[in-house]
Structures are given as structure tokens and as C-alpha cells.
Amino acid sequence: MNLEALASCLSSSACAVTQISTALIIGMLLFMVASGLSLIFGVLGIINFAHGAFYMAGAYIAFFTYQATSSFLLAFLAGALGAGLIGVIFERFIISKVYGKDILMQLLVCYAIILIFDDLVKIIAGPEYKMMGMPDVFALPPLEFAGGFVPAYYVFMIVASLSIGALLWLAIEKTRIGKIIRALAINPQMVGALGINTTLLYAAVFGVGSMLAGIAGSLAAPTRTLTPGMGLSILIESFIVTVIGGMGSIVGALIAALLIGFTRAFGAIGFPLFVDGIMFGMMAVVLIIKPSGLLGREIAR
């Protein structure tokens, strides 16, 4: 434990800026993955343990698109939409068969999908590490803010994630379709009886949730290594985020993702050995005090 280092970091603007940006960098990708997880749980009542597979799918699709086209924009869009599409197919043909079944059935189906996806990636892309590489647009020296340095790509990543998060929030809170989706989360039968095609809506929500994971994957592709099984590590952390933030709450996911981001960024300086323990500890404490998470509702179903 080195609280002195922590204090001295916080008192220097250079250090504070760099570490705060670090927290955002870590937090934002987690937020993207966790918000999708949270959305799917909130509306469909499914804990999508296979969510990491969509993150992986997004990253690989972005990687191959970038190799083929050398366009980051296309790679990003392909990763996001590709993961979304796979999500819809997965929902229609598999997950929809276990709605309302006990949680173990859902868990098992997701486990099966993880196994299948990892092997498919190994067959299609091979077992070796892949790295997409930094697109030329972002091949700039890191930007300086108050003495601290933030790479240009990370600035883009943070802004993009926050914008997507804000769009998602606005869509859910302010648009008619968002209102319908919130209603769907609470009383799907009633929503159907009002003439709304709930089947389609479920597929769409699952698609958007997977798309968010795909977005995280394609945003991560230029800086993270692609391997079969890469979905696992991010799944565990985003799971912690979702539980802390409250299953079903987008804002909760944001707050919790930032909490984890700050814990890791400043933990690296002040208490490097306890970071992991603190994350699990926070999760346990939240579950004990408020099982539904910081901003979650008790489950109605």
C-alpha cells in the first residue's frame, strides 16, 4: 500500500490527468460491454454469459474488414453491425427457446455458444495472435492536457463510447421505441396486447445489446490482441460492472464502469496488490447491501 504515491499523484496535474484518462480508457470499453449485458438482462431477463463472444466477434470482424479495406470506419461499422446481426440470429434460433426457463438452462446455452464461438474463431482465423494495428488517422503523438498525455486514439475511443452511451440513453428515455422497450421490460404481455410485436422487439434488443459488445470489440481491436477466448476476461469484469451498477440500468453500468476504471487506474499507483480483491469485494458488498445493484430495480419477474 502506497498512499503517499497516490497523494502525490493526485496533487500533480500531469499525473492526475494521465490517470484519470486511464480510468476512462479502461472504464469506457467496460461500459460498452456492460451496457449491452445490462440492456439484455433488463429487457429480456437473460443473463447473457455469452456476451464476451460478441465482443470477440466484433473485434475479429473489424480486424478482417480492416485488412480487406484499410478503412477504420468500415471496420468499426462492420464489427458493430456484424456482432449485432450474429446476436439477432443467436436470439432467434437459440436464446428465444429458453425464455422463462430456469437460469441454468440459459447459462448452459450461453456456455455452449462460448465453446462453439471460440472454436469457430480458431478454425476461421487460426490460433495465433492477431493485432489490427493503429489506423493512420490516429498515428499521432499523444495529446497533452495540463502536462498529462493521452493518445489520440484513446481520446476518440472515450468520446465515441460516451456518445454511443448518451445516444443509447436518449433513445431509451426519450424516444417512443425506448419507452416501449422499457415497458417491455416490465410487462411484456401487456405490451403485446397493445399491438406491439414483442418477438421482433426482443430480437432487436438482443441485437442492440450484442452490437454494443461488438462496438467494444471493434474499438479494442487496434490496441488489444485478438485470440480465441479473448471474450472471457472482459466478460468477468463487465459482469462485475453490471452487478455493481444494477442489472438493467445503463446509467448504473456507466457509474460502475468508471468505478472499476478509477479503482484500477489509481490502484496501480496506490495499492497495486489489492486491485482484484477490491473489485470482487465491491461486488460482494453491493450484493449484500443492495442486491439489485446501485441503480437497479428488484426483478419483477
Place this chain on the structure above:
Amino acid sequence: MMKAGFLRDLFFAAVVLIVLIVVPFIFTKPSLRDFLIYVMAYGLLAMSLNLLVGLTGLVSFGHAAFFVSGAYMFGLLMQSGRVSIPVAILITVCGTAVLAMVIGAICVRLKEIYFSFITLAFQMFIHSIILTWVSLTGGDQGLRGGIPRPPFFGIDLSSGASLYIFSACIFVACILIMRQVWQSPFGYTLRLIRDNPNRANYLGVDIVRMKLGVFILAGAMASVAGVLLSLFVSGAYPEFGFWTTSGEAIFMIMLGGSQLFVGPIIGAILLRLLEHFVSIYTEYHGLVLGVVILAIVLGLRQGIADYVVDFLQRRREAKAAPAKEAAFVKKRIA
């Protein structure tokens, strides 16, 4: 009644034990023994978890925490060289029971998926302790240097055959204990809690205490499974306590069936066989296993043993149905 039931169980247990011991002497290939010991260890883990999942409706995602605690406690005790094997097992089971009591006291108050989450959190916490506390546990490399098996009461477990027989005896004893719980008034109270907690509450059942009781019991049984495995592989590894191990146990329950007492064992055998043969033929065993899981979940929609039991019951009912329907019609007309 109880007594007759117990005698019958005892008889079955004796038969199973004899079969378990005799089979490897007929088919003498050592790999069969290896296979059976694995099935016993993982089967015991899955059965103990099913006390929570199938009997009480508590879906624990973190049951491997007790499996790993069993393996490490036992391994460390044996490596200390101060105790004999039976004493080490006794201490391990009691120690894990205490651990399960502490964790359970917090967990069983939570409902449904929150219970699942918090058990998962505790398991990951224990797993990260094992990884971090290198000086005690050996960190990611596990307990190294082998687990000594000093002879006791003239039994020397360093021979493969006696280790196997010892494991089979412990396994059958544990199954017998769990069977008694499964059939006892305590077991029926747990089923009531699973099916209708409000009614249980109304009848004056102390739900939290009952849940805690079965949680401790299941944890203790899981620790025995951990002991068996660590004795066999002569080591203990953090992976024993990773969430994938819990996942595997859940998978065994689902594969076999949660409502039949022996379902998880059937699941353990099926999964082990499946993995064994699939991994001989292809490195893409994940793909094959995944497809099999989907086929079972989406096709049968329940464990294989549960499916067979239901199927037989449906057939019996279908035979009895015409008579019943006639009676029903008569009643309506009247």
C-alpha cells in the same frame, strides 16, 4: 418405513461398492480406474451441488470454492507431514464446513440470481486469494512436490489399486449420506422451501437456517470430492476453484438431470465419456460439446435422466389415461 428405506439404500450402496471394486479387476487396464476416480470426484462434486440446485432450488455458481478448499486443505495438511490421511480428511471436511458456514450465512439470505452472483463472487475471491498467497499455496503453479500418502491402519495408498478402493469406499459413503438427506424430513422441508417458500414460512420453517444447513452439508461433501481429486492427481491447482469448475458441475447436473437422485452422477459419466472420446478425435472439442449441449437443452429441455423418468411416467399415464378420462366424463355428466 425409514428403517426399511435405509436398509434398502445400504444394500444398494453395498452392491455399487462391490461393482466399483470388482470391475477394474475384470478389465485391468489402468485407464478405467483413472476414469472411474475422475467420475467419482466430479460426480461427488456435482451431487453435492445438486443438494443445493435440485433439492433446495439454490442455484450456486460458486460451489467449486469448497471443492478447491478441500483439495488445498488436505494437500497442505498432508504436506505438513503431521497428520495421517483419515485425520487430514476429517479436519478438511470440518474446516470446509466452517468456511461454508461463514460464506453461507451471508449468501443464503439473498434470493434467486443474487444468490448465484454472490456465490460466484466468493468463489472468485477465494480463487484470487489462492493465486496471490504464493507462499502458502504455490500460486498459479499449485501445490507442488506431490501429496504424500503415508500408510495408515496398514493401508498404503501409494499403490494404484488401494487408492482406487479407498476412493470408492469414501465415494459410496458420501453418496449414502446424501441419499439419507435426500429422503429425510429435512430433505422434504428443503423441497417445500424450493417449491413454495411462503407456505414453508407459514408452517413455521426457519428457511434461512434450513438453507444454511444444506449449504454447509453440500460444501462439506464438495470438500470430500476435492480430497479425492487431490489424492489422485497428487496436487492441488487453483483451477479447481475457478468458475469453470463450478460450471462443469452445473453442466453435469443439467446433463444428467436434477430431480433424480443419481442424475448428477449419470451426468458426470456422460460428460467425462463425451470429453474423453471427443478429444481423441478432434481438437475442436468445444465445438462438438457446444453442439451437444444445445441439442440437449433445446431438444430435450431437461437432463437426460429426468427426461427418461418423465418419458416412462408419461407412458405409464398414457396407458392409464383412457380409464381416467371415462371416469371424468361420467362425473361431469352427473
Place this chain on the structure above:
Amino acid sequence: MTKTTKGISRRRVLKGAGAMAGLAAIGAPHIAGAQAKVIKIGLPTILSGRVAILGTSSRFAVQLAFNQINEAGGINGRKFEVVDRDSKGRPDEAAKVTRDLINNDGCDIIIDGEASSGSFAVHEVVRDLGILCLHTCSETSSLTADPKLFSKNVFRCARQGIHDAVAGGSYAAKIAKEKGLKKWATCSPDYAYGRDNTAEFLQYAKMFEPSIEVVDQLWPKLFAPDYTESITKLMQVKPQAVYSALWGGDLVAFIEQSNLYRLFQNTAYFSGGLGDPPILTAIKNLPQGLNTAYRYNNGFPGSPENTAFCDAYVKVAPHEPTNWAWQNYAASQFIIEALRRTNGNTDSSALAKEISGMTVKKPFGGAGITMRDSDHTIINYPVAWGKTVSKSPWVLDYVDTEWSKIIELEKEWKKEKGYA
């Protein structure tokens, strides 16, 4: 795209239709006779998950070696069959599949393609069953250096951490002296190998250049996808040089993420794991002048044997040989040569007796690689450090370390550790 070229059938055809019959099949005594002519090599390794390349590149090398000998007519008329099995990187699974390979598949010899933790588990099994085994991937020094773990049938045909630490330490000390690098930091994965490797490197670097001072040590998690917090921490500490034991995909991510911060503009980088072709080629923007240990290079040592090995390997694998590939290839050579000497007798102790002290020329030529008989680990393999360049062959200017110096310091280290 992976192009999987299959050599001799690694899947056992004979298991056939009856296999699913279940328990009985496992229990059935395996058929002697015609099959006994085939010598089975069991290869437990990691074929799935994040480090699957560890196993697949090992498998390519082992298959290559035994295909070559099969094409040459086998040994004393006996052909080879390689049976591989996926351990998923789990030690308990590694123990189990190794037992299966021996007890069920009837493998005569085990080539252990496991990472460190799995190797210790396999080690217990082969020690228990008394079968010949060569560890080919674990670099953890204690695996063979610790006499408590010694087994007469078990060898290690892999780089040993302590050898590389001596070479790396002396190389780093020289550069530190030249460039005045005093402030050092480390950033290694938080597990046994990462910690041991880092400690050993620092020990020798400091021994050779006492002015080296370690200002900070960072321990990111193994298989962490993101190293940003470690990188920014390094930027706060501002060391002149960084040592890292990161490897594989983790290292690729670390280098790319560090590039974003231009970390290597003012900081010298010393890596134990960078010199592996799949890593070097995966990194899109490989900075020039990073220092790395030799893992494999098609131009070093510049011998015809090495070129022949590399050419044959890329014909069957989708990438150049890896560190694990040459180690496995060399291990196969030890086995083949030993069988030649025993005339195809697969008895473990007979083979072990031959392998002790044996020298093989493949794959590097020159004086060959020797299996030291005192502790069953290889010596005289390439231990060198070089600097990265931005295009193939990726690493140049390899600086050798005298093996006599390595062995001398290894002796002291063993004494220190109580191993000798």
C-alpha cells in the same frame, strides 16, 4: 487463414466405431500385435483458448520431425505415430490427458508441450508411471534444477530461465554501462514464471552492473487485455529502461499500447519474450531497437541446418518456427536418436540412459545441443540477445553469451538455492 497440413494420422483410426461403447472400451486391454510395431508419442499440450498457438506450433514441429523419420523408413522398421491431446491449459486436465495418453492410448513416450504449471502436473504423472518424458515448453528453472523433482526418466528440452537470465543480465549490463541506464523498472505478468524470470534477470543485471537501481515493479495480471494503467504508471515513474517478462498475445498488446504513448522513445526496453516470429509479425508497428532474448530466428544461427529446418517447417505450418517449435523439434531428435541407439526398444530407462549426455545436431547444426546428464536439461542452445528492426528478419545483431560463463554462474545459483 490457417492451413492445417496433416501428416501421419494423429487421430487414432483404430478406436473406430466401437469406441462409443463406453466404459468397456476404456477398460478393454489394448491390442498387441500389429499395432505394437508403431511407436506412439504422446503430446499433451494446449490447443484451445488464448495460448492455443503454444500447442499448435509445438504439434507442427513434432509431426514434422516424426514424418521425416517415417519417410526415411522409421527405425528398425518401426514407424511413429503422434497422439496429441488438448489440456486446455489446465494443470489437472494436463495430468488427466497425460495419464490417458499413457494408460489408454498406449503411448510409449511423452513429449510434454505444457506451459509451466501444466508441466509440473505432467511431471508428477510421468514420475508416478515411470515413462520417458521430455518437457519442451516450460522455462521454469526449478523443474529440472530442483533435485527434489528429479526423475531419471524425465528431461527438459527447453530454454531454462536461469541460463537466459545470465545472458540477459550480462547483455543488459553492457548496454546500461554504455548508455548510462541507471533507473530501471519492470513490468511482468503476475504469476510464478513472470516473477521468477524477472527476479533472476535483475539479479544478474545488478551483479554485472551494480549502478542499476530498480525504481518500480509492476505486475499486471496474466492474460490481461489492457495494460494502460501499467503503461501510464511507467510514464509517471520515468525509468530509463524497462524489463518485461510479458509474452505471447499479452506482449503484443503491451507493445502496441505503449506505442500509443510513445513509451519507447525515451525508454530502453528489454524483453524476454519478444523474439518469437508470431509475436514479431503480429505487432503492426514494431519499434526499432528494442532488446530481446533469442527465441527463434531463421537467420540465427546462420547454419544450413537451421535454414533447412525453417524451410521444412513453413511448408507444414502457417508461420515460421516458434521458440516452442525448435524445442519440440530438438526433443523429437533426442527421442529418435535414442531409439536408433536402442534399435527401437522403447523401454524408458534404456532410452533415458541414451538421452543423458546426448548431443543432437538438428535443428541448429554447429556443435549441437547437449542434454546435460547431471540435471537432464539442455545446454549449448542459442542464448543470445538482439535488437529489433522493423522488417524481416525482425531481430538483428544477436550477441552471444559464452556457455562456460553461463554454466559457471548457474553453479553458484544452484548453491544459493540449495539445489547443489
Place this chain on the structure above:
Amino acid sequence: MADPFLHVEAADVYYGASQILFGIDLAVEQGQTMALLGRNGAGKSTTFKMIAGLAPPRRGKVALAGQGLAGRPSYRIARAGIGYVPENRQVFPDHTVDDNLIVAAKKGPRGDHHWNRGRIYEVFPILASMKDRLAGRLSGGEQQMLTIARTLMGNPDVLLLDEPSEGLAPIIVQAIGELIKTLRGMGVTILLAEQNMHFCLGIATHATVIDKGQIVYRATIDELRHNEDIKQRYLAV
């Protein structure tokens, strides 16, 4: 004679293995207000759920304006013109009153959209005054008004009202009654499930009595008013 506007014929409904409805026949003409009367558990709600597609019949048929509905998903039935108002006032509690209406807005089966929020607030002035309040915070009567209004937003041809008076104070019940009368006056076709016969007397034109999952009596409301036997047997509390 043409088929009735809303027509249920010989419909059987099962929950799992147990049969709930036995050969239900129902006919509601356009513009009628039909009361479906019966005791608690007689099968009124199940009948409604069957029509709305939430408890599809195993046998028999359901048709609206000659168009078969049985077996279709509930949203298709709603789009065909069935406006189902469930019992227990299932408002979306975390949505505002306004949002509850927005969620339900759709055109009628022939593209008509005479019901919109403006019109709703005219007809339900009490909702207009609290349109930004969360629906979960409304009183029971207000919630009942909201569920009716919400269903009207879908411009249905037939309104199925499941026990709108249940659990409400008499004065509120009266207000709901007035509201239904207003709707009737506007020409809305209504099927009204009730155990409270007196509530229906001033509202409905026709009555059907259901008991133990079977239709036992059909008449105009005036005939029922004077049939003491039926009232005693099937409706007395």
C-alpha cells in the same frame, strides 16, 4: 344473417392439462355494450385472455368482422382491432401518464386514428392534469382510467374491459361507469366483464352469464334484471 361482429364459437381453453373454458359461444354486435357476468373464477378473465390471444383456445374459433383471430399472436389480434384492458390495472408504473399513452399509440385496423392524446385528454380531463406524473403514483381509479385510455390509443374496434370496477371506492366506480357510458355514446363496441351486476345495469345493453367455464345464460340486460333465478344461481355473492 351475417356473422356477429365479434364472434366466439365453441372455444375450449386449457391451462396445461386442465380445461378452463368449455365450448364458449359469444356474439357481440357492433355498437353493443355486452356484459359478461359471473362469479369470481367463473372464467371471465380467461375468456378475455382467449380473445386477446394471451390464452389461445385449443379448439373453437374467435373472429372479428369475419376475420379469424384464434391462434394468432396477441399483437396481431390487437392490430386487428381488439382492445384489451386487463384486470388489476396493469399500467407501466415507471412511465409517466403521457408515456403510457405514447407506448400504446397505433392506428386502428382500417388506418383510422381518431383517438390520439389530444382527444384522450379531452375525454379524460383528469389524466390531462397529471400527464407528467408517474403512473405508479396514481390512485386506483386514475390507473383504471389510464388503462382504458391507453387501450383506446390503439384505436380498437372492440374494447374488452376486464372488471374495471374491482377494488375501487364506490364514488370512483360511479365515475368509471360514467366514462363507459360516454364511450358507448361514441359508438364504441364494448365487452365488459363484471361480477358486480349492479354496475352493469346502467351501462350494458346485453348480458351473458358464465359459470364454471360455460355460458349458462344470454339475454338483454333488462331480461336479466328481472330473472331472479339466474341472479340467485349464478351472480349472488
